[in-house]
Amino acid sequence: MTTITLTLDEIYQLAFDCLQQNGADEENAAAVAQVMTCAERDGSHSHGLFRLPAYVASLRSGKVRGDARPLLREITPSLLKLHGGNGYAPLAHQTAIPALAAAAQKNGVAVLAITHVHHMAALWHEVEMLAEQGLAAFACTTYMPSVAPAGARSKFFGTNPIAFAWPRPDATPLVFDMATAAKAMGEVQIAARAQEPLPAGVGLDKNGAETTDAAAIVDGGVLLPFGGYKGSAISLMVELLTAGLLHENFSYEAKEKDNGDGGPPQGGEFILALSPAIISENDWQTHCQQFFDRLSALPGVRLPGSRRHQNRKTVEIRQIDAGQVEKIRALMTSEQAD
Amino acid sequence: MTTITLTLDEIYQLAFDCLQQNGADEENAAAVAQVMTCAERDGSHSHGLFRLPAYVASLRSGKVRGDARPLLREITPSLLKLHGGNGYAPLAHQTAIPALAAAAQKNGVAVLAITHVHHMAALWHEVEMLAEQGLAAFACTTYMPSVAPAGARSKFFGTNPIAFAWPRPDATPLVFDMATAAKAMGEVQIAARAQEPLPAGVGLDKNGAETTDAAAIVDGGVLLPFGGYKGSAISLMVELLTAGLLHENFSYEAKEKDNGDGGPPQGGEFILALSPAIISENDWQTHCQQFFDRLSALPGVRLPGSRRHQNRKTVEIRQIDAGQVEKIRALMTSEQAD
Numbered sequence: 001m002t003t004i005t006l007t008l009d010e011i012y013q014l015a016f017d018c019l020q021q022n023g024a025d026e027e028n029a030a031a032v033a034q035v036m037t038c039a040e041r042d043g044s045h046s047h048g049l050f051r052l053p054a055y056v057a058s059l060r061s062g063k064v065r066g067d068a069r070p071l072l073r074e075i076t077p078s079l080l081k082l083h084g085g086n087g088y089a090p091l092a093h094q095t096a097i098p099a100l101a102a103a104a105q106k107n108g109v110a111v112l113a114i115t116h117v118h119h120m121a122a123l124w125h126e127v128e129m130l131a132e133q134g135l136a137a138f139a140c141t142t143y144m145p146s147v148a149p150a151g152a153r154s155k156f157f158g159t160n161p162i163a164f165a166w167p168r169p170d171a172t173p174l175v176f177d178m179a180t181a182a183k184a185m186g187e188v189q190i191a192a193r194a195q196e197p198l199p200a201g202v203g204l205d206k207n208g209a210e211t212t213d214a215a216a217i218v219d220g221g222v223l224l225p226f227g228g229y230k231g232s233a234i235s236l237m238v239e240l241l242t243a244g245l246l247h248e249n250f251s252y253e254a255k256e257k258d259n260g261d262g263g264p265p266q267g268g269e270f271i272l273a274l275s276p277a278i279i280s281e282n283d284w285q286t287h288c289q290q291f292f293d294r295l296s297a298l299p300g301v302r303l304p305g306s307r308r309h310q311n312r313k314t315v316e317i318r319q320i321d322a323g324q325v326e327k328i329r330a331l332m333t334s335e336q337a338d
Numbered sequence: 339m340t341t342i343t344l345t346l347d348e349i350y351q352l353a354f355d356c357l358q359q360n361g362a363d364e365e366n367a368a369a370v371a372q373v374m375t376c377a378e379r380d381g382s383h384s385h386g387l388f389r390l391p392a393y394v395a396s397l398r399s400g401k402v403r404g405d406a407r408p409l410l411r412e413i414t415p416s417l418l419k420l421h422g423g424n425g426y427a428p429l430a431h432q433t434a435i436p437a438l439a440a441a442a443q444k445n446g447v448a449v450l451a452i453t454h455v456h457h458m459a460a461l462w463h464e465v466e467m468l469a470e471q472g473l474a475a476f477a478c479t480t481y482m483p484s485v486a487p488a489g490a491r492s493k494f495f496g497t498n499p500i501a502f503a504w505p506r507p508d509a510t511p512l513v514f515d516m517a518t519a520a521k522a523m524g525e526v527q528i529a530a531r532a533q534e535p536l537p538a539g540v541g542l543d544k545n546g547a548e549t550t551d552a553a554a555i556v557d558g559g560v561l562l563p564f565g566g567y568k569g570s571a572i573s574l575m576v577e578l579l580t581a582g583l584l585h586e587n588f589s590y591e592a593k594e595k596d597n598g599d600g601g602p603p604q605g606g607e608f609i610l611a612l613s614p615a616i617i618s619e620n621d622w623q624t625h626c627q628q629f630f631d632r633l634s635a636l637p638g639v640r641l642p643g644s645r646r647h648q649n650r651k652t653v654e655i656r657q658i659d660a661g662q663v664e665k666i667r668a669l670m671t672s673e674q675a676d
Contacts, residue, residue: 075617075619078448079447079617148636156633176575226566226569227565230518230565231565233514236642274449288582298487
């Protein structure tokens with residue numbers, strides 16, 4: 001892969017310009033470009049500029065509104081709802097996360113129910129925003145079907161990611177963000193190309209039989225939830241928390257309603273924030289630090305999120321796939337489809 | 339196994355009498371006996387009378403107070419805390435769950451933080467109590483270390499169960515309740531006795547090597563989290579929600595402070611209740627029923643909790659291991675240890 005060197009500012013500007021030239025207004029372009037830049041900063045390339053063509057496709061098709069203005073309402077002191085106006089998730093988060101943090105800091109617990117957004121970014125971004133305010137946070141969302149529930153042979157659940165962050169006073173938060181699928185389809189495609197076998201439990205072939213052959217999964221097969229029936233139960237919980245609780249699209253509905261432009265479908269996001277200070281009524285920081293010290297001292301253990309936070313420390317330049325940058329520049333000069 | 343036939347009333351009475359004769363007062367004996375009877379009713383024998391000897395051991399050792407009176411406090415309108423008075427969890431639930439349900443029905447979301455209890459029952463009981471009030475519920479708790487975090491080779495996490503329930507208007511709730519360990523040690527012991535190989539990922543042998551030999555795990559080895567590093571992240575979240583958030587014992591602390599009597603250690607429990615009616619502001623019931631219908635129509639799928647609820651429908655008698663009943667009767671006549 002040929003790469004070119006870009007500063008984080010250049011990455012941001014590239015994303016911003018491309019989004020704006022394709023119909024996003026300044027606020028929406030800035031919010032998406034910022035989240036994308038954070039992904040590149042942390043080494044999460046799969047959530048960085050790589051996603052820009054799909055964002056552009058959904059702006060051009062008119063599925064996503066580039067001029068969306070999220071509307072935030074306080075339903076109760078501990079329950080906020082945000083209607084995303086059919087825009088992208090990042091502006092929704094910018095609008096609502098500070099209010100969610102304030103509600104949790106006052107009430108000990110608060111929920112943000114986001115509807116009518118198109119979410120194609122990582123979830124660690126929003127849970128980290130809350131952890132930086134001294135809060136524990138959990139978030140989940142659905143996507144279009146790609147995973148067979150335990151026992152079934154056909155796609156029904158989305159990859160249904162869950163993310164969790166825990167604040168640490170003098171350190172980066174502990175953060176995990178993971179699909180409830182055994183693997184991302186992208187990873188399976190890479191294994192297929194390399195002709196490397198997969199561990200058992202990743203997917204089924206087109207006949208519904210378990211296989212460790214990545215190519216057989218790619219060729220009309222289906223992914224499985226991580227961890228068998230237990231991971232399947234968690235994926236089911238994500239469907240219910242995101243779509244059932246919020247009256248938004250279940251994964252199968254998102255697919256049925258989507259226009260197939262390759263961009264993110266409409267959906268909801270459930271975010272929970274908890275205040276350890278209020279709930280523990282005690283010196284939770286020292287207590288948790290002892291726990292992290294004990295856990296980190298075990299040989300072989302790496303705290304979730306630490307690799308990303310390590311990447312974050314490096315200087316302000318990043319190596320970006322040259323082909324990707326070329327593709328993005330082409331999106332900025334080509335005529336927009338109607 | 340020789341079994342004897344008992345009615346559910348007889349099972350309740352046996353548990354109640356045994357607990358009362360070993361130092362539990364009427365309220366605590368009744369609460370524990372009721373939960374145990376529900377487990378036998380649903381076919382969850384591992385959480386039924388089977389646990390009675392361990393309860394008795396912890397009463398006799400004085401670790402658990404048989405006369406505990408839980409103390410409930412409202413910290414904020416959506417945050418309740420309950421100090422269990424070092425008694426068993428069931429009386430704590432009886433005391434606090436109705437107030438938690440009322441808080442969630444009013445605020446959309448509410449948390450119950452339980453501290454200073456000894457929890458050795460299934461978690462489905464408390465989340466089902468909430469689902470019966472039209473609420474979605476999540477609960478988790480820690481236990482003493484038996485699981486190696488992903489990458490590590492020694493016990494650090496408890497089996498750390500999580501439970502979730504979703505209400506269904508004209509049906510039993512959807513409920514799952516599962517350890518975040520790949521398997522319970524009891525299941526591994528059964529496989530060792532039967533000389534049956536385990537799937538990969540269940541445990542390590544005493545040298546820290548992965549093995550599918552159940553006997554090698556039992557003989558000084560250690561369990562692994564379900565689903566590799568993803569399940570390990572969830573088990574870590576359970577430690578933080580239960581012990582970090584509540585200022586209660588992490589699994590390793592529970593072990594260090596426990597007197598080794600074989601009964602349940604002191605710990606906390608995190609319970610979250612959510613109101614689909616308030617959060618969805620819509621006809622969530624019809625929407626979710628369509629989802630359940632689609633999911634259930636997939637060949638091979640069984641909704642979590644359905645087997646227990648099926649068992650529940652059968653007549654009022656149960657087959658109980660005769661040896662177990664004999665053991666319990668012996669606990670009722672034997673002199674109490676000091």
